[in-house]
Amino acid sequence: MDDGQVSMDFLMAITIFTFGLVLLISQVPMLFAPLQTVSTDIQPVAYRTSMILVEDGGIYKDVDEITGETMIRSNWEDPNGTGKNYSQNCNDIANYTDNVTRIGLAMSTRELGWPSSSEDIVPNNLSVNKINAFQDWWGDSTNQSKIVGKLGLRVTYNDNQINYSYNISLRDFDDTPVNSSDPLLQIGDSIPTSGSVTVEKIERIVAIDNTTDVTNTTSIAGHECAKLVVCIWR
Amino acid sequence: MNKKVNKKGQMHTIEAILALMIIIGIIAFAARSAPQETQIESSMDTQLMLYGEDFLSIFDLEDEHHTSELYDLVNGTFGVFKSNFSDQWNQTNLTERGVFYKLELYNGSNLQNFSAPYGEPPKNAVTVTRLVTLVHPPPEVEVYEVRLTLWYI
Numbered sequence: 001m002d003d004g005q006v007s008m009d010f011l012m013a014i015t016i017f018t019f020g021l022v023l024l025i026s027q028v029p030m031l032f033a034p035l036q037t038v039s040t041d042i043q044p045v046a047y048r049t050s051m052i053l054v055e056d057g058g059i060y061k062d063v064d065e066i067t068g069e070t071m072i073r074s075n076w077e078d079p080n081g082t083g084k085n086y087s088q089n090c091n092d093i094a095n096y097t098d099n100v101t102r103i104g105l106a107m108s109t110r111e112l113g114w115p116s117s118s119e120d121i122v123p124n125n126l127s128v129n130k131i132n133a134f135q136d137w138w139g140d141s142t143n144q145s146k147i148v149g150k151l152g153l154r155v156t157y158n159d160n161q162i163n164y165s166y167n168i169s170l171r172d173f174d175d176t177p178v179n180s181s182d183p184l185l186q187i188g189d190s191i192p193t194s195g196s197v198t199v200e201k202i203e204r205i206v207a208i209d210n211t212t213d214v215t216n217t218t219s220i221a222g223h224e225c226a227k228l229v230v231c232i233w234r
Numbered sequence: 235m236n237k238k239v240n241k242k243g244q245m246h247t248i249e250a251i252l253a254l255m256i257i258i259g260i261i262a263f264a265a266r267s268a269p270q271e272t273q274i275e276s277s278m279d280t281q282l283m284l285y286g287e288d289f290l291s292i293f294d295l296e297d298e299h300h301t302s303e304l305y306d307l308v309n310g311t312f313g314v315f316k317s318n319f320s321d322q323w324n325q326t327n328l329t330e331r332g333v334f335y336k337l338e339l340y341n342g343s344n345l346q347n348f349s350a351p352y353g354e355p356p357k358n359a360v361t362v363t364r365l366v367t368l369v370h371p372p373p374e375v376e377v378y379e380v381r382l383t384l385w386y387i
Contacts, residue, residue, distance in 0.1 A: 005249065015256050022264045043277050050284070112298075124291040173327040203281065205288035205326065207295060218325045221293045221303045225325075 045164055046200040046232040049151055053168070054204045054228060056104030057121035058130065074121055075108055076100045077133035086136035090143070097143045103150040105130045105228075107209045126228070128210045131170070131185050138187035147187070153232070165189045167231040170208075172216040178208075178226045180216055191231050199233040279360050282384045285328060286335075286362035290382055293322075294364060307348075308339065308366040308378045319349050332387045340379040359385035 057074030064071050073079060077086070079093065089096045107127035109120060138144060148154050153164040167188035170178040177183040191199055207223035208214060217224040294304040301309075307319075319337060323329065334352035336359075338345055361383045368376040 005246065011249075011252060011256070015260075018256075018260050019263070022260060025264075043280065047280060047284075054288075122295065124288055125295055173325065200277070202284065204284060205292060207292050220289075220322050220325055221295070223292055223295060225292060 042164075042198055042200040042232055042234065045153070046202045046230055049153065049166065049168075049232060050202045050204050050228065050230045052102065052152060053105045053230070054126070054206055055106055055121075055123040056102065057106045057108055057127075058100065058104035059102040060099055061101050062099045074104065075110070076103065077127070077130045086133040086140070089133075090140070097137070097146055100150060102152070103134060103137075103147065105134065111209060124205070125207045125209055125223070128184075128208055128214065131208070135183075135185050135187060162234070165233050167191050167229075169229050170206075171227045171229055173218050173225075173227060176216050178216045179214055184208075184214060185228075188231070192233065197233050199231055202230045202232075204228040204230070278386060279358075282333065282360040282386065283362055285326075285333060286360065286382045286384050287364075289323070289326070290362060290364040290380060294366070304364065304366055304380060305368070308380065309368055320351055334385055334387060336383040338381040338383070340381060341376070342379075345381075355383045355385045359383045 058076040060073045060076035060079045062071055062079065063069070075081065076099075078084060078089070079096075079099070080089075084092065093099070104121070105126045106121040106123055107125050107130070109122060111127060111129075112122070137147060148163060148166070151166065153166055155162050155164075165188070167190070168185065169183065169187070170185040172178060177186055204227065205220075205225060206228050207220075207225050208217060211217050211224040214224070217226050219225070290304065293307075294302045296302055323335060329352075334355075335349075336347075336352070336355050337349040339348050340346070361381055363382075364380045366378045366380060368378070370376065
């Protein structure tokens with residue numbers, strides 16, 4: 001019997017080698033993932049930030065003067081329930097901004113005025129009082145730098161501190177700011193438009209609980225709604 | 235009459251068939267092993283999922299009677315949403331940006347097509363669900379699943 005041009009040994013060897021190569025290439029995304037933190041971690045951070053703002057009411061932590069017990073509440077914008085705004089709380093409450101350990105914008109069920117079956121906060125329904133406090137906090141140059149930590153955007157990775165830049169705004173569905181002349185919520189750095197910076201944008205559809213003095217919202221299912229736009233980059 | 239049989243030719247054919255099978259096998263294996271979606275597609279899917287969850291969540295915001303528009307839809311109080319779903323969806327401008335939807339209602343045995351003005355979704359569509367529990371005179375309770383399927387074009 002005559003030999004073919006290609007030996008069976010060679011065929012077997014090239015088959016095994018090629019399968020190995022394909023298997024290796026298929027694993028490449030996982031091999032290089034640790035080196036690609038910028039491109040791979042921004043989207044989850046933007047997602048998490050939007051979740052914190054839309055589905056959480058925030059955390060205010062202080063110590064009860066009488067019992068000495070640590071108290072945790074979600075009404076960080078008015079922890080004493082006195083109806084005071086951000087500036088007044090900064091003046092009246094010691095370490096007010098330090099006591100706010102997380103900023104969330106979802107309204108409390110206490111603000112509904114009727115007994116709700118929801119627990120504590122109402123996801124996707126933003127409190128206009130919290131939005132105002134958040135916007136005022138951004139305007140407070142003394143404490144502005146604390147916001148990044150309250151949003152979970154200051155993290156330590158391999159002993160290196162990573163600061164994410166952010167831009168958060170409330171916009172109507174045609175992209176005009178809610179309250180166009182005096183935006184209800186427009187905070188953060190300017191979004192880079194040039195260079196190789198990767199900006200991750202997440203949009204959330206939200207209702208706003210009290211729109212008496214608010215313009216540029218859209219009624220959906222009987223609720224005044226808008227978009228919460230969260231942009232994150234490094 | 236003597237016929238000469240070319241044995242080398244048969245061996246070459248067998249080699250060619252073997253080589254072809256190996257190449258096809260490797261291509262099929264590589265195609266199945268390759269990542270199925272890119273980072274951009276992953277971001278788009280996340281955004282679609284959030285649009286869907288947010289929209290259903292707003293339709294399910296509880297009112298002082300402890301019901302919601304979504305509850306009324308499932309309960310059949312109105313047969314359709316108090317405010318037409320399609321009209322409400324169009325308020326978001328998402329359709330103009332290429333986001334389309336299909337709304338279905340599933341009661342555990344039957345899948346009811348509720349609103350599908352843009353036809354059937356493609357394979358890469360994202361489906362979000364929300365459970366609605368109807369409370370009838372105790373102990374009767376019915377659970378429905380509202381399915382909202384979204385896709386980009």
